[in-house]
Amino acid sequence: xxxxxxxxxxxxxxLLVLAIIAVGCTPKNETGNSGNxxxxxxxxxxxxxxLSEQPPTLDPAQVQDQVSATVLNGIYEGLLRKDEKGNxxxxxxxxxxxxxxxxxxxxxxxxxxxxxxxDPVTANDFxxxxxxxxxxDLKPAAAAYAYQLYYIKNAEKYNTGADGVxxxxxxxxxxxxxxxxVTLNSPTPYFLSLMSFTTYFPVHQSVKDNEAWATDAKTxxxxxxxxxxxxxxxxxxxxxxxxxxxxxxxxxxxKVFFTMVNDSGTELSMYQTDKLDYAGMPTGLxxxxxxxxxxxxxxxxxxxKGTASIYYYMFNIKQEPFNNQKIRQALxxxxxxxxxxxxxxxxxxxxxxxxxxxxxxxxxxxFRAEVSDAYFTEDIEAAKKLLAEGLQELGLSKxxxxxxxxxxxxxxxxxxxxxxxxxxxxxxxxxxIENQEWGVFIDNRNRLNYEVxxxxxxxxxxxxxxxxxxxTSKSGNNNTGFASKEYDDMVKKAYATDNQxxxxxxxxxAEQILxxxxxxxxxxYYSSVYMIKPGYEGIFMDYKGDIDYNRGSYVGK
Amino acid sequence: MVRYVLxxxxxxxxxxxxxxxxxxxxxxxxxxxxxxxxxxxxxAIQERLNEQYGLNDPLGVQYLHYMNNLLHFDLGLxxxxxxxxxxxxxxxxxxxxxxxxxxxxxxxxxxxxxxxxIAALNHRKFLDAFTIFIAVLGVSIPNFVVAAGLQYxxxxxxxxxxxxxxNDPTDFILPVVALSFLPAAFIARLTRSSMLEVLTADYIKTxxxxxxxxxxxxxxxxxxxxxxxxxxxxxxxxxxxxxGSVIIxxxxxxxxxxxxxxxxxxxxxxxxxMGVTLFYAVIxxxxxFLTDIAYGLVDPRIKLSRKGG
Numbered sequence: 001x002x003x004x005x006x007x008x009x010x011x012x013x014x015l016l017v018l019a020i021i022a023v024g025c026t027p028k029n030e031t032g033n034s035g036n037x038x039x040x041x042x043x044x045x046x047x048x049x050x051l052s053e054q055p056p057t058l059d060p061a062q063v064q065d066q067v068s069a070t071v072l073n074g075i076y077e078g079l080l081r082k083d084e085k086g087n088x089x090x091x092x093x094x095x096x097x098x099x100x101x102x103x104x105x106x107x108x109x110x111x112x113x114x115x116x117x118x119d120p121v122t123a124n125d126f127x128x129x130x131x132x133x134x135x136x137d138l139k140p141a142a143a144a145y146a147y148q149l150y151y152i153k154n155a156e157k158y159n160t161g162a163d164g165v166x167x168x169x170x171x172x173x174x175x176x177x178x179x180x181x182v183t184l185n186s187p188t189p190y191f192l193s194l195m196s197f198t199t200y201f202p203v204h205q206s207v208k209d210n211e212a213w214a215t216d217a218k219t220x221x222x223x224x225x226x227x228x229x230x231x232x233x234x235x236x237x238x239x240x241x242x243x244x245x246x247x248x249x250x251x252x253x254x255k256v257f258f259t260m261v262n263d264s265g266t267e268l269s270m271y272q273t274d275k276l277d278y279a280g281m282p283t284g285l286x287x288x289x290x291x292x293x294x295x296x297x298x299x300x301x302x303x304x305k306g307t308a309s310i311y312y313y314m315f316n317i318k319q320e321p322f323n324n325q326k327i328r329q330a331l332x333x334x335x336x337x338x339x340x341x342x343x344x345x346x347x348x349x350x351x352x353x354x355x356x357x358x359x360x361x362x363x364x365x366x367f368r369a370e371v372s373d374a375y376f377t378e379d380i381e382a383a384k385k386l387l388a389e390g391l392q393e394l395g396l397s398k399x400x401x402x403x404x405x406x407x408x409x410x411x412x413x414x415x416x417x418x419x420x421x422x423x424x425x426x427x428x429x430x431x432x433i434e435n436q437e438w439g440v441f442i443d444n445r446n447r448l449n450y451e452v453x454x455x456x457x458x459x460x461x462x463x464x465x466x467x468x469x470x471x472t473s474k475s476g477n478n479n480t481g482f483a484s485k486e487y488d489d490m491v492k493k494a495y496a497t498d499n500q501x502x503x504x505x506x507x508x509x510a511e512q513i514l515x516x517x518x519x520x521x522x523x524x525y526y527s528s529v530y531m532i533k534p535g536y537e538g539i540f541m542d543y544k545g546d547i548d549y550n551r552g553s554y555v556g557k
Numbered sequence: 558m559v560r561y562v563l564x565x566x567x568x569x570x571x572x573x574x575x576x577x578x579x580x581x582x583x584x585x586x587x588x589x590x591x592x593x594x595x596x597x598x599x600x601a602i603q604e605r606l607n608e609q610y611g612l613n614d615p616l617g618v619q620y621l622h623y624m625n626n627l628l629h630f631d632l633g634l635x636x637x638x639x640x641x642x643x644x645x646x647x648x649x650x651x652x653x654x655x656x657x658x659x660x661x662x663x664x665x666x667x668x669x670x671x672x673x674x675i676a677a678l679n680h681r682k683f684l685d686a687f688t689i690f691i692a693v694l695g696v697s698i699p700n701f702v703v704a705a706g707l708q709y710x711x712x713x714x715x716x717x718x719x720x721x722x723x724n725d726p727t728d729f730i731l732p733v734v735a736l737s738f739l740p741a742a743f744i745a746r747l748t749r750s751s752m753l754e755v756l757t758a759d760y761i762k763t764x765x766x767x768x769x770x771x772x773x774x775x776x777x778x779x780x781x782x783x784x785x786x787x788x789x790x791x792x793x794x795x796x797x798x799x800x801g802s803v804i805i806x807x808x809x810x811x812x813x814x815x816x817x818x819x820x821x822x823x824x825x826x827x828x829x830x831m832g833v834t835l836f837y838a839v840i841x842x843x844x845x846f847l848t849d850i851a852y853g854l855v856d857p858r859i860k861l862s863r864k865g866g
Contacts, residue, residue, distance in 0.1 A: 053820070054812065057639040064594065140634055142605045144598045160601040212640040233649035234812020235723065261721050261810030265705070269713050269720040270810070439589025439825050446597065456595055476597040 045554030046255035047539065049278035052262045052285070054234050059214035060201035061133040061143045066282050066546065072198050074239055074256060074550060075222040079107050079126070080195035082548070084540050086462065088192045092121055092223065102187030102498040109178040114244040115204050116227040123174035125202040131167045133199055134159045139211055148199040148460065151191055153183045187498030190463040197461065225251045225550045234260060252553030271531060280530030282545045288411065291346050291529065301531045304348030307545030308359035309458040309526035310467065312352070316448050317519050318481040321400065325518050326390030332521035333376065333383040334426040335419055340523060344414050347529045352522035355511050356464045359543040363504045367464050371508040375515040380426045387427055401430040406454040407441040445479045455520065459544045464507045465494060471514050482519035569842045573835060577627060580834045581620055584827060591636040591825045610636060623831065633828040643832035650814030653723060654806065657813070658799035660733040665740035666791065673748025680753060688745060695742025704735035704808045721810030732809040736802055740794045744787055752783040792848025796841045
């Protein structure tokens with residue numbers, strides 16, 4: 001073995017020499033933006049992380065994905081920002097007023113906010129940006145996330161072309177250069193927290209003259225702490241501090257450098273060889289099988305954080321035998337969630353018995369701390385009994401083979417295999433697990449063409465409603481056939497009031513109805529694993545797993 | 558010759574037409590659409606998007622529309638990478654695949670021929686056996702294993718070269734070596750066996766009898782003939798390397814066209830799927846076409862058509 005290797009080296013070195021010759025013979029057209037770290041004279045430092053892929057768009061109106069949002073959060077700033085604790089703090093708006101009925105918001109913009117080209121950021125920029133998001137004729141495509149603005153009065157009607165409503169009717173207006181007034185459909189206590197969401201970012205009004213403005217570093221005009229200086233397609237993005245930013249003294253990093261390496265092993269190697277300062281979620285990945293080793297070798301750098309997302313299985317309750325509640329209940333109770341999180345997921349996930357994950361704000365503190373998720377317990381004996389009863393109710397002698405669908409992914413597969421094994425051992429139920437390609441999977445789920453399927457949901461905003469309203473009977477995301485009048489009433493009730501206590505009670509009741517219906521079997525609350533080099537401060541992951549590097553700094557080891 | 562070229566070009570056009578049609582209908586037959594995600598967008602917005610991209614039209618109309626655009630060399634806009642034309646996506650990715658590919662081809666040919674020669678000239682000696690051993694290894698080890706091994710040894714352990722990216726000229730070394738490993742091994746074997754055959758041929762004996770020096774015989778007489786099978790292989794190899802570097806690109810974090818191609822299918826980015834498929838098809842066809850021509854040039858015995866030539 002050793003000997004072989006030695007000869008192998010000879011060949012490799014020969015090939016290497018030839019490679020160097022080959023490379024040396026050609027013109028060097030790579031100018032080489034050094035991805036290499038290092039401090040400059042002022043002791044500032046750059047921050048390098050991996051996006052895994054090219055952001056599909058950097059137009060705030062069009063952004064739907066985390067990769068784009070990670071870049072956008074550095075180069076744009078909304079009316080409000082979020083601090084490290086998740087509080088909504090002044091951003092482009094210096095203060096704001098909410099009317100007594102909770103419907104009208106008046107934002108006073110700071111006078112010194114500027115675009116990266118030096119133009120002032122005005123209330124009109126927000127009006128323009130928001131109406132642009134809602135414009136059904138936006139070119140080349142309407143904004144898929146336009147519905148994030150449906151809280152605003154007449155926004156939905158303008159966007160869908162209902163009742164002849166035009167852009168002028170949308171209830172957002174610039175009272176003057178620095179005063180923005182918004183009227184909502186119903187009191188929405190979390191509306192302020194939406195002000196730091198990408199879809200609500202302003203855009204410079206010059207974008208109307210150039211459809212492709214968001215595809216090139218030269219034409220993107222932004223208003224955040226950083227500005228983009230280079231976008232090498234499929235390779236890297238470079239941000240530097242925006243000298244026109246109103247709080248430019250708070251921006252300490254000398255540069256933010258994003259790579260686009262789509263391989264978790266390579267990403268980790270780059271981190272280990274000091275080509276990256278940050279690896280892992282939200283936009284990268286650390287190989288699961290390395291978790292244990294890294295925890296031991298780099299205990300100060302290896303971090304795990306809950307990210308307000310839920311992993312669950314859904315049942316098609318229109319399909320026999322899953323139309324029987326006892327059978328669904330039995331399947332859900334016969335799963336050992338702790339085994340799934342400890343032996344398979346391995347990333348610090350927590351067993352889930354509810355639908356709203358920890359990290360979501362409740363009345364005063366965390367919703368999950370205020371409302372326990374002990375809606376049911378795992379109990380194999382009880383599950384067996386329920387299964388037998390359920391089968392009898394349906395007139396079946398034996399449970400037919402369960403078809404369990406998931407989309408192609410290593411982790412999903414391992415989890416499905418483990419659960420199939422649990423159902424077999426605990427209940428004697430056979431399962432055929434079906435690996436489906438992403439598009440096919442989503443399509444099957446939407447058309448209720450499945451028996452049991454994997455589901456996952458993250459938060460759009462920091463309120464239980466972001467999870468609860470997925471399962472109203474009219475929701476386009478309710479792919480189970482579950483419909484409950486009481487559930488719908490509870491959601492309506494929560495929407496109608498701004499009394500946080502009443503809202504939380506209504507949503508807690510809704511959650512209980514959903515879980516007790518057994519239309520979904522919660523498995524675990526997600527968490528994110530990432531690594532960051534020692535010496536960085538102020539770079540943090542927010543409640544939903546987005547990374548915020550705007551106020552980050554390098555203080556040394 | 559001209560007739561032959563024209564004939565080939567006509568066949569290429571027909572192939573492209575058939576391929577475009579087949580891809581179009583197959584692609585539309587897969588469930589899903591470009592705007593899907595775990596959380597569905599409201600139906601009204603979905604409908605609006607379908608309309609804007611013409612996805613509500615009957616399939617036949619969509620097909621004719623696409624073909625008409627294709628005739629005008631218009632590949633359209635990517636549906637996922639917004640405001641970016643398919644041509645730009647191809648350009649942005651292909652530049653990397655092409656650079657890597659060219660270096661890898663040069664390396665594979667150079668290393669392959671040199672190794673093959675060494676083996677042939679040391680027939681039945683240690684160097685021969687050793688080279689063949691390496692060549693067998695090269696042919697049988699998948700290139701992603703080679704890539705990961707090189708990355709680990711030179712990038713992580715020794716730290717001589719960076720593990721990923723193409724920011725520096727030296728960054729080319731590892732992916733290029735990984736990419737050329739298999740073809741180099743294959744060429745070495747080809748060269749060796751045809752060299753051995755040629756060296757025993759009568760005309761080599763004649764040349765020796767004439768008293769020509771060993772080097773002249775080797776280069777001017779033997780190698781020139783022994784290289785023929787290699788030339789046949791270079792065409793398909795070129796196409797393979799340039800279109801098939803996707804795994805190597807992934808391991809070394811290079812955003813080549815292969816990645817865009819794979820993503821386009823997952824995303825149901827219809828215009829991009831069509832564009833890249835056709836682009837790859839043209840490359841493959843051109844590579845074969847050029848091989849045929851080159852073969853004729855190297856070996857005068859081969860006539861490209863019965864008439865002319």
